[in-house]
Amino acid sequence: MPFVGRKRELHQLAEVLSRPPVVVLLEGEAGVGKTRLLHELHWPPLTIGRCHPMRFPYGPVVEALRDASPPRDLNPITGALRPLLPEVAHLLPPAPPPLADRQVERHRLFRAVLSLLGSLRPITLVVEDVHWVDPDTRELLAFLARCLPAAVNLVLTYRAEDLSHPVAEMLAHLPPHIDHAEIALAPLDPGETAELAEQLLPHPGDLWPLSRGVPSAIEQLARMLAEGRPPGTPPALRDAVLLRLASVPLAARMLVQAAAVLGEPATARTLAALAGVPPERSERALAEAVRRGLLVESAPGRYDLRQPLARQAVRDSITPAARRRLHRHLDAPAPPQGTLSPREEQVVRLAAGGLTNREIAESLVLSPRTVEVHVANALRKLGLTSRRQLRTT
Structure with a gap:
């Protein structure tokens, strides 16, 4: 899909990531283009993992690191990752013996991830869809955010409306040497929507009222039109x-x-x-x-x-x-206190906008006579004598 309307956010993201170590929170609704923005970056290198609605323990970090190419002479502690990363186990040191204390073993695992990331620098670890983060990964990310090695960044993407806990809370505990940034990715404006639609399809018409500028919706609407289907x-x-x-x-x-x-x-x-x-x-x-x-x-x-x-x-x-x-x-009908019923309020809003009874009837799929009754009742309840007065209420 063409890349439209994100130059300012792309410049901001690239500028922030050029000064590691930094933690970046990238927020935006579903389909707004968070992943696409990240893939437009040319530096630093990214390693990406995604949280899943089923919330697999450490799932996004395992996904991000399973194709890593670590150098030789790794810290022996990285051997603790062998069970989680069988794809690269042959490149890791031997696994250390198990520990009796679960919390101590968890800390060793966290240090192993930190050490492996440090060996891959410069690198940016991206964890997408943090609104679905599992409890284990959440604790690991909080640990990493406070201990990022030099030349290592952490980017978290999320949808605020689906977030059950505030990701911003981790920013309050960052040490002074680790910078942070919050970037909110908004939908495209009508002009940008038209530009994207025209790159996807000749003469697409105005897709902004339906899509409200969400790029994935624009793309899918354009596909429907290209296939001769009505936009839905x-x-x-x-x-x-x-x-x-x-x-x-x-x-x-x-x-x-x-x-x-x-x-x-x-x-x-x-x-x-x-x-x-x-x-x-x-x-x-x-x-x-x-x-x-x-x-x-x-x-x-x-x-x-x-x-x-x-x-x-x-x-x-x-x-x-x-x-x-x-x-x-x-x-x-409205309750006897004189307030408008939902339908009367709906009719009044359209009448106040200058629509005739027939136009209101067509809009609400009512008969003009029914609209007339609603208008009369609304005027009486509002203490008005003229339809024209509705425009000032």
């Missing part, structure tokens, strides 16, 4: 969204589903009413949905899914029974 939710994006949705508490999941059905930014109160989540649970549920990147505050006090493709993925996953329940709540 790419399977990788759909699966990532649904896996994240399945991992949050039920109340948060219900708010996300309500936002998907509503199809436009809504207040926390509207989402909670539509989802049927009690007020005492909705605040925490909303915070969790936002923390996990399922909902974003697209306008002050209003929440929506991050992109239309994610909204469609969630909407398609809702069971028929749940969809009927949501639509019943959407069309239910």
